[in-house]
Amino acid sequence: MVTCYHCGENCIDDIIHYDEKSFCCSGCKTVFDILNSNDLSYYYDLERSPGTSPKSLEGKYDYLENADIVEKLLEFNDLDTQVISFVIPSIHCSSCIWILENLNKLNNAIKSSQVDFPKRSIRVSYNSDSISLKELVILLNRIGYEPSISLENYNKKASVIDRSLIYKLGVAGFAFGNIMFLSFPEYFEVEEFWLDQFKVLFRWLMFGFSIPVVFYSGSDYFVSAYKGLRARILNIDVPIALGIAVLFLRSSAEIILNLGTGFFDSLSGLVFFLLLGRYFQQKTYAFLSFDRDYKSYFPIAVTRLINSIEEQVQVYKIKKGDRILIRNEELLPMDAVLIKGKASIDYSFVTGEAEPVVKKSGDKLFAGGRQQGGIIEIEALKAVQQSYLTQLWSNEIFSKNKPSSFQSLTNQISKRFTIAVLSIAILSGIFWLIYDPSKALNVFTAVLIIACPCAIALAAPFTLGNLLRIYGREKFYLKEASVIEQMAKIDTIVFDKTGTITTNKRNSISYEGIELTRSEEEILGGSLRASNHPLSRSLYQLLKKNNIVTPDEFLEHTGKGIETTYKDTSFKIGSADFVKIKSISNNSVELKKPEKTSVHISSNNIYKGCFTFSNAYREGLSKLFEDLKTKKDLIILSGDNDGERENLELMLPRDTKMFFNQQPGHKLEFIKKLQQNGKTVMMVGDGLNDAGALAQSDVGIVVSEDINVFSPACDGILDASVFKNLEDYIDLSQNGIKIIKWAFLLSLLYNLIGLSFAVTGHLRPVVAAILMPLSSISIVVFTSVATHLFSRKISRDLKY
Structure with missing residues (x-):
């Protein structure tokens, strides 16, 4: 054929x-x-x-020509860029990933495509002017990857549990129970009843029950092993598939040749407990995944307007119809309609293209865009989609490509372990074949069953997954599990000053200079209202009692200051070097020499004066630095002048290094030089002026107080209220790595003990079949209990 x-x-x-x-x-x-x-x-x-x-495609996707349906399906739809996600059930191997991530070679209108293999989904960015959604779906269908499209369930979270796994588990469990029942006469040695009437019937029934167990319930192990071997990879399913095959062939031979009852009970028990362990694993992953999706970005807050009164609320409390204030560099957390202001939206978080899109009042704005310019007012079209923002945070555009060393270690162990198991099984079989042939097959089978690196493979993902959940519960939100590994390795911590070790809630502010007119105070308040810098936010709180006006033009220079224009008045607000206006007339004042943290102001190129801040430092700062100093190198890297040096020297350990007047580019280069000198660096900043340094660092942490700090450049968000517990979080990451290493040792110890019994012929295959999945479950229990115990210190600290 x-x-x-x-x-x-x-x-x-x-x-x-x-x-x-x-x-x-x-x-x-x-x-x-x-x-x-x-x-x-x-x-x-x-x-x-x-x-x-x-399949036949004629007329099948005509409904995708309906604009309303297309609008509901699209995640993003603006100008020449559309983004959509599909679930594709037929994704199953490396070739699927490869072809689906090269769709742009099949059609130039497809800009990019990303496959999420565990979820069997693909996210495609394309140009609808050149290819319609219907044509895109037909293209996917023609290359063999038909999307699963359902409007009714499109926005519902898909179940992580594979339903086919449940069916296979049910079949294996049913067969296991019946085979055990049919084996009772053999177990209890009911010789007359067994020999005279039902021996042959019961044995062939057991054989019949084993067939769906092997060829249906256990099929995934054979497929995985086959693909691994064909790709010249010894994966963890190779010894499992071999054990199942050996048990089935041997038992079948005994039944057919009437040599014995076989080991069908062991075989069905092996497959049942393996699938039970896999089901337990998927359920645990589903729980951890949901917990992370829901809490990944809790610190993000936005300004909600109620009867023109501003209030800070966390984004998950936003509902359809709420009026939201979006400042310069803030992210749009939900789909919305522009009500007021000039919008220039950067959608690079969604599409990867950084060209801002200009919008006017009444236009629709999509979640994930970042406002570039002045303040805008929007109306929410729907509640915030938590999982969508998490997806943006995990976008490969912002990935630092830090692979998990434990993932690599697990793969290496699995490969070497498989080789070792096969060698031991063959050598043991040969030995017993010579010494006592009656035990040779039992020993060979038992070795293949008992020795499985599944428990080793589970140690790292379950430990790190549990830690992600614990961190989220304690107000520390990490981007992904590999960050925990990186955090455990750091030896140098670099802190920004303003908005990081200082809080803008208790600053005292004084003004020195020419008294501002009422009109100038209104313009100044409106200018500060649009900025997200901590000093701007503090100063705005002082001035917001005035009749605030919105500037006609707004431009924020990162790390320097703001330029605004309202009618015939222009303002420059920021650092002394940025304002840099000398005495021009008798009515002006000299530029104040910087001594403390200050915000300088000029109006129509005439220097007016400055607001001076007496910094309020975060609670527990001194103790945190004292505790960290015994283990890490500590550095203060600030964009402000050195006016606070004396205060910091009194508060912080003597050897703490301090660098002031650092622009964002300087911070990035500073981090890079530390890394070139062999340091592993954590950068702790406010997410505004520190994006470059956060991205460059090995671990970038943003401290969140009451503003929208969503930043894909960072690896984690730390709630300001738990800043003093930073050392505990670092210690927990180090303890987590110890737990993984202990779990590795326990897995290896279990396998060594099991193998010692198996090779000496003292381990029955049925006992091995039960012990193997139980070892995997025991590793999961161990890592869960251990991470819980180590996290209790953080929980206690948060109570006081």
Whole structure:
């Protein structure tokens, strides 16, 4: 029978010959032609016959020509960029990922495509002027990846549990119970009843029950092992598949040749407990994933307007119809309509393209855009989508490409462990074949069953997943599990000053200079209202009792200051170097020499004066630095002048290094030099002027007080109320790494003990089948209990 080159199905009706290959239909031939003409024939090198036969598409997706339906399906839809996510059930291997992430080679209108393999989903950015959503779906269908589209359930969180796993677990459990029941006469040696009437029937029934267990419930292990071997990779499923195969073949031979009852009870028990462990693992991952999606960004707050009164609220409390104030550099946390102001929206978080899009009143704005310019007022179209913001934070555009060392270590252990297990099983089998042939098969089988690196593979993900949940509960929100590994390695911590070790809630502010007119105070208040800098926010709170006016023009220079214009009045607000206005007339004053943290002001190029801040430092700062100094190098890296040096020297340990007047670019270079000198650096900043330094650092942490600090440049967000517990969080990360190492040792110890019994012939296959999945569950329990115990110190500290 001739098989199709593309989909692997039998060519029953017609055989189409093309390019010296055979295809079952014109659809498969067309897909091959598309891939081949776009230099994507490597697709077939990754996996033989990887595609699926395209179904009849005529009229199937006509509903995607309906604009209302398309609008509901799209995540983002503005100008020439549209973004949509599809669930694609047929994603199953590396070739699927490769072809789906190269869709832009099939059609130039597709800008990018990202596959989320665990969720079997793809996120596509495309230009609807050149390719419609219907054409995109048909393209996916033609290459064998039909999307699952359901408007009713599109916005609901898909279940992480694979339903087919539940069915396979049910079949294995049913067969296991019946085979054990049928094995009772053998267990209790009911010889007359067994020998005379039902021996043959019971044995063949057990054989019948084992067939769906092996070929349905255990099929995933054989498929995974086969793909691994074909790719020359020894994955953890190889010894499992081999153990199942050996048990089935041996038991079948005993039944067929009437040599014994076989080990069908052990076989069905092995598969059942393996699937039970996998189900338990998926349930735990589902819980951890939901917990992270829900809490990843709790510190993010926005300004809500109620009867023109501003209040800071966390974003998850925003509802449809709420009026929201968005300042310069703030992120839009939900889809909304622009009500007031000039919007210039940077959608690079969503699309990767940084060109700002100008919007006018009445236009729709999409979640994930960042305002570039003055203040705007918007009306929420729907409540905040927590998982969507988490998705933006995890966007590969902002990835630092820090792979998990434990993931690499686990893969290395699994590979070497598999080789060792196969070697031990073969050598043990040969030894017993010579010494006592009656035990050879039992020993060989028991070794293959008992020795499985599953528990080793579970140690790191479950420990780090539990820590992610614990950190979130204690108001420290990390981007991903690998950050915990990085945090455990740091030896140098760099702190920003303003907004990081200082709080803008208790600052005392004094003004020195020419008295501002009422009109100037109104313009100044409106200018400060649009800025997100901590000093601007503090000063705005002092001036907001005035009749605030919105500037006509607004431009914020990161790390320097603000330029605004209202009618015929222009303002410059910021550092002394930024304002840099000398005495011009008898009515002006000299530029104040910087001594303390100050905000300088000029109006129409005439220097007016400055607001001086007496910094209020965060509670517990001195003790935190004293505790950290015994373990880490501490550095203060501030963009302000050195007016607070004396106060800091009195508060902080003597050897703390301090650098002032540092621009954002200087901070980034400073971090880079530390890393070049072999340091592993954590940067703790406010997320505003420190984006470059946060991105450059090994671990970037943003301190959040009451403003929108969503920053993909950072690795974590620390609630300002728990700033004093930073040392405890670092200690917990180090303890988490110890827990993983202990779990590795426990797994290896379990396998060594099990192997010692197996190779000496003292371990029955049924006992091995039960112990193997229990070892995996015991590792999960151990890591959960250990992380809970180590986290109790943080919980106690938060109570006081």
